[in-house]
Every structure is written in C-alpha cells, then in structure tokens.
Amino acid sequence: MKIAQKTFKKFLFYIFPQLKLVHNFSKKVTGLKNTKKKYRIIKMRLSLKIIVGSACSFLFIILIGFILFPHVIKSQVKKMVNLKPGQDIREMFLKVPFPLSFKVYIFSVVNPDEVQKGAMPILEEKGPFCYQEWKTKINVEDIDGDDTISYDPVDTFIEMSEPGCAAFDTEVNIAHPMILGMVNTISRQKPGALTLANKAIKSIWLNPMSLFITVKARDVLFDGVTINCGVQDFAGKAICTQLKGEPSLKHISEDDLEFSLLGPKNATPGKRIKAFRGSQDFHLVGRIVTYDTKFKMEVWNDTKCDVIFGTDGTIFPPMLKKEEGLASFSPDLCRALVAKFKTQTKYDGIPVSYYDASLGDQSKNPEDACYCTTPQTCLKKGLMDLYKCAGIPIYVSQPHFYDSDESYLKGVRGLKPEVEKHAIRILFEPLTGSPVSARKRLQFNMPLEPNPKVEIFHNFTPTILPIFWVEEGVDLNNTFTKPLKTLFLMKKIVTIMKYTVLLVSLAGLGAGIYLHVRPDESMTVTTVNKVKPEENGTKITKTIDDDMMDGLEKNGYREEKY
Known part of the structure; x- marks a missing residue:
C-alpha cells in the first residue's frame, strides 16, 4: 500500500511539478510548529529557574545580611560592654591604660x-x-x-x-587666690567679720599693698605657696585656726601651711x-x-x-x-x-x-x-x-x-x-x-x-x-582604634555585599518574570526573489522559498540578484 502511495505521488509530481513545491513548503511549516513548542518549553524552564534562584538569594540576604548579622554584632557588643570580673573593659575601666x-x-x-x-x-x-x-x-x-x-x-x-x-x-x-577667696566667702557668710579679716590679712601676709x-x-x-601662720595677734590666730582645719591645705610645719x-x-x-x-x-x-x-x-x-x-x-x-x-x-x-x-x-x-x-x-x-x-x-x-x-x-x-x-x-x-x-x-x-x-x-x-x-x-x-x-x-591612637576600624571594615564589606546581592536578586526576579510572561518570538521564513526569463519582453518576478529552488530551476526559472 505504501509503495503504491509513493509511486502515485511521484507520478503526480512528474505531471504537475508545482505540487511538489506546495508539498515541500507544507513540511517546512509543520517543522516550524514543532520547533516553537520545544522553544516554549525550554523558555519556561529557564525563566522558572531564574525566578526561583533570585527569590532564594533575596530571602537569604534579607535574613543573613539585614537581620542576623546586625543582631550578632549587637549581641557581641552587649556581652563585651559590662564591668563584671574577667572582662577586658573592666580592666580598662579600673585603670585607664594610657x-x-x-x-x-x-x-x-x-x-x-x-x-x-x-x-x-x-x-x-x-x-x-x-x-x-x-x-x-x-x-x-x-x-x-x-x-x-x-x-x-x-x-x-x-x-x-x-x-x-x-x-x-x-x-x-x-x-x-587665698585672700580673694577668703574675703568673698566672709562677705557672704559673715559680713560682720570683714574687719577681723582685714587685720588678719595684714598680719599673715605682712601688710600687703596689693x-x-x-x-x-x-x-x-x-x-x-606658703602661708605664714606663726602669728601672735588675735585676728591672725583666729583666721589661721580655721585655715589649719582645711583639708585642702598642706601642713609643712607646725605653723606654716601651703595652698x-x-x-x-x-x-x-x-x-x-x-x-x-x-x-x-x-x-x-x-x-x-x-x-x-x-x-x-x-x-x-x-x-x-x-x-x-x-x-x-x-x-x-x-x-x-x-x-x-x-x-x-x-x-x-x-x-x-x-x-x-x-x-x-x-x-x-x-x-x-x-x-x-x-x-x-x-x-x-x-x-x-x-x-x-x-x-x-x-x-x-x-x-x-x-x-x-x-x-x-x-x-x-x-x-x-x-x-x-x-x-x-x-x-x-x-x-x-x-x-x-x-x-x-x-x-x-x-x-x-x-x-x-x-x-x-x-x-x-x-x-x-x-x-x-x-x-x-x-x-x-x-x-x-x-x-x-x-x-x-x-x-x-591606632592601638585602640584598630579593633573599631576592623569592626567597621567588616560592616562595610557586609553592607556592600548584601546590597549587591539584593540588587542582583531583584534584577534576576525582574528578568525571570519578563521571560516567563512575554509573548513567543515569531519565527520567520527567509525568502529570496526569483525571476522568470523574459517572455515577450515582460519580466515575471515571484517570491519563493529556497526549498523550492530545485523544482523551479527544472522549469526554466533562475535566480536574479539585485
């Protein structure tokens, strides 16, 4: 039966050569449809892979870079910054090392x-x-x-x-400072004792003119600076008795003080x-x-x-x-x-x-x-x-x-x-x-x-x-700032990495979604122009496929490039 079909097909193509051209064109169109189906399947698989991979990268960097890493840094700082025994910062607190x-x-x-x-x-x-x-x-x-x-x-x-x-x-x-401070203090506390203070100044500081x-x-x-408290007058002794009781003054002898x-x-x-x-x-x-x-x-x-x-x-x-x-x-x-x-x-x-x-x-x-x-x-x-x-x-x-x-x-x-x-x-x-x-x-x-x-x-x-x-x-100095610089260098590197991964992930998601939803690309058949020999002075031009060339050449057609 198949042999008979093939013999009959050859007979028709011999009597009507144009039918062979139509047959070949039909086969090509059928092949293109199959190619489009395969292309669509491959395209869908690739876009889904891009979407899934980008989404995973996005979630990973959000979790690690934006949540977990800052939490770890803060947690470590909290552990380090306390004054319990055994902590390095405690030793620096008790004795500043510089x-x-x-x-x-x-x-x-x-x-x-x-x-x-x-x-x-x-x-x-x-x-x-x-x-x-x-x-x-x-x-x-x-x-x-x-x-x-x-x-x-x-x-x-x-x-x-x-x-x-x-x-x-x-x-x-x-x-x-001692004279000025004493006079100002007595003026506030006991203004009535200023006359006594005037006499004591003359006695202790040997009648100063300024x-x-x-x-x-x-x-x-x-x-x-020495204060001579070895005086014998009443005013001088009264003031010196108070001065000797001041803890801020240094005793250098039984009678002399220093401020x-x-x-x-x-x-x-x-x-x-x-x-x-x-x-x-x-x-x-x-x-x-x-x-x-x-x-x-x-x-x-x-x-x-x-x-x-x-x-x-x-x-x-x-x-x-x-x-x-x-x-x-x-x-x-x-x-x-x-x-x-x-x-x-x-x-x-x-x-x-x-x-x-x-x-x-x-x-x-x-x-x-x-x-x-x-x-x-x-x-x-x-x-x-x-x-x-x-x-x-x-x-x-x-x-x-x-x-x-x-x-x-x-x-x-x-x-x-x-x-x-x-x-x-x-x-x-x-x-x-x-x-x-x-x-x-x-x-x-x-x-x-x-x-x-x-x-x-x-x-x-x-x-x-x-x-x-x-x-x-x-x-x-650098000895003490180096740990801080190391910490911030690490934070800077992590920041650059996390934003880079974040941007790449978002770009991947966008590209994957675009590939997944865009229309299929059209597949075109390239044609060339063929011309029939001049008949009665008229040039006949036809647009046909390369696959048809064999049949056309047998029927007197030729390719004209122009």
Whole structure:
C-alpha cells in the first residue's frame, strides 16, 4: 500500500511539478510548529529557574545580611560592654591604660597696679603647662545583688616637658587666690567679720599693698605657696585656726601651711562612687548610683538639680540614641553635664558622632534655675556659681567666656573665645559606646568687687576675673582604634555585599518574570526573489522559498540578484 502511495505521488509530481513545491513548503511549516513548542518549553524552564534562584538569594540576604548579622554584632557588643570580673573593659575601666592629656592655662594680669586703683584688668594667657593624668580606681568592691561596683577614684598628675608646653618656672601675676577667696566667702557668710579679716590679712601676709602676687606656675598649680601662720595677734590666730582645719591645705610645719590650686587633687582618693556594671542591663553600664554613699546631692535649691545621673566620663553605654545625649557626673561641679548631639563626622576613618556641652543659662532657662545660689544672684548665660559646691565663691565657665553672656567678656581685656580651642566636645562611637576623642575644658573665675572694710579692696571696679582654665583631653591612637576600624571594615564589606546581592536578586526576579510572561518570538521564513526569463519582453518576478529552488530551476526559472 505504501509503495503504491509513493509511486502515485511521484507520478503526480512528474505531471504537475508545482505540487511538489506546495508539498515541500507544507513540511517546512509543520517543522516550524514543532520547533516553537520545544522553544516554549525550554523558555519556561529557564525563566522558572531564574525566578526561583533570585527569590532564594533575596530571602537569604534579607535574613543573613539585614537581620542576623546586625543582631550578632549587637549581641557581641552587649556581652563585651559590662564591668563584671574577667572582662577586658573592666580592666580598662579600673585603670585607664594610657594617660590623659591635662593642660593648664593661667591668666597673668598685665596691669596689676592699675587694677588695684580701679582699672579694667588686662590679661595675658600663659601656658599650656602640661601634665599626664593617670586615672585609676582603688578599693574596688562588687555587689552581685544589684549588679554594681563601688570604688574610690584617684587622679595622678605628672609634669610633662614637650614641644609647645610652657616652662613650669614661668612667673605669673595673679590675684592672690587665698585672700580673694577668703574675703568673698566672709562677705557672704559673715559680713560682720570683714574687719577681723582685714587685720588678719595684714598680719599673715605682712601688710600687703596689693591683692596681686607674682608666683611661679609650678608653685601655684601643684607645689604650693606658703602661708605664714606663726602669728601672735588675735585676728591672725583666729583666721589661721580655721585655715589649719582645711583639708585642702598642706601642713609643712607646725605653723606654716601651703595652698595650691590643683595640689589637693593629685593622687588623692576622691569620694566613693557606686555604679552599675551593666551585665544585667547594658544600657546602665557605668551609670552612677551613689556618690559619697548618697543617692542624691544635698547642695542645690531643688531636688531636680540634686539628682545624681550619668557616668564618670570614662565609659558610656553602647547603642545610645542621639537624643539621649552623653551625661557625665562631675564631682568638682556637684552636677552632671550633658553633651548634646550636633553632627556626624569621622575620626581616623571611623564614623562617629560629634557632641558638645554647655553650662546653660540659669537666669533664663527654668531647668537651670535651681543652680542659682539665690534667685537674686543668678548668673547670666555660661557661668555657674560653685559656692554651694566648693564652699567659696568660684565661678566656672568655658575658657575665655566662650558661649557666655557678652557682658563677662567686656569686663576684662585679652580674651578671645574660639570654638576649636575652648568648647567642650566629644567624638563618640555610638555602637560600642567609645569616646574616641574628647576635650573637657573649664575656666575658673572669681568675683572681684570693691569692699570698704578691707583696705586692699577699696578701689576695685566690679568684674568677673578669670584665674585659670584646664583642658582634659584624650585622642585614641591606632592601638585602640584598630579593633573599631576592623569592626567597621567588616560592616562595610557586609553592607556592600548584601546590597549587591539584593540588587542582583531583584534584577534576576525582574528578568525571570519578563521571560516567563512575554509573548513567543515569531519565527520567520527567509525568502529570496526569483525571476522568470523574459517572455515577450515582460519580466515575471515571484517570491519563493529556497526549498523550492530545485523544482523551479527544472522549469526554466533562475535566480536574479539585485
């Protein structure tokens, strides 16, 4: 039967050659349909693979890069930042392994004789006088019940001679701190005793003609200036009896004492501090619970200002929010200073936050008003009276009256406040709670006022007289910043990788979906133009397939290229 069909087909193709052309074209079209089916199947399988692979990559990077990795980093930081025994950070907390930079600048009065007669003081800044400050904590005790640690802080100062530092034998002209402090204190506490104080000054200081003395920087800062208390008159003995009971004065003999501005702090244990260790709640690490065994101060006019909060400044909790600020308690000021976030910056390649602090404005800001000694004697912006804290009228400000009311700057000459030199600032890495660079700057001033009951105070023009200012600073070197840089390098690499994988995954998903839903590509048959020989002067042109060429050539057709 098949043989007969083939024989009949050949016979027809011989009689009618055009039928062979139609037959061949039909076979080609059938083959194209089968190819399209196979192409569609292959296309669907490839697009599904791309979609599934991209979706898996997307979910993986979200889980690992955006959820798991940050959680692991924070978890490790929480474990590391606590003060329990055995932790590396505890050892650094108890003994800071490097010295802080401690610099002192003294304001020397250029025109002491004129000031004594009522002229405005002209000041010349002398310094810096440079020291290393070593911070340690002794008599350490752990209390597991409330997760706290108690200790006595000790600051030790060592002279440093290095380029840019002034010689410690430099002479300065300053208002005698003991005489000025004593007269101002008696004026507030017992004004009726000023006449007695005037006689005692003449006796102890050998009838001085001026409030100002010339003294070496080394002596007035740490070594000491002698007070001769071997006097026999009633007024002198009465004042000396009180002076001998002052713990801040050094006894060098039975009759003689020494005073210095910073000597009492040197290598002397401070009042006991109790702070949280942070092993139960990392947000509390370093926060002071009690100072001198008390949960709050008993100094100011309001319990709000007596609240003890913040750390001692050597440690802060990790992962602090910007709006929380950096609170550190300062025993010298009987209060906490809160540094507020300003901007983002970098330190040694590490992204950090810039914070600065101020002393507020107790004359205008309700939250600062409780630091006033009395409502009538509130100081203006930038100054704070430490009378209730230190026991003598000392006014603290930022150096050169930076960020203070202009009236204080106009009361003297020779000051030039600058933000870079005189502001309180901290560069803080928030993830680990690390201060990488800091400058704590405070200026100590005393009121200079006329007093008719004390001879050498008769002619003064009222002003706030700067005495000296200090800068306590730290800049972590590569030894201590290297772990931070390694951490942030790892975070940077992971960030680049996770966003790269995320973008590639999203691009893959888009490409896979497009391949899956787009229409099938059309498959075309390429044709060429064939021309029949001229008949009776007329050219006959036909468009046919290459597969038909054999049959056409047999019937007198030829290819014409044009």
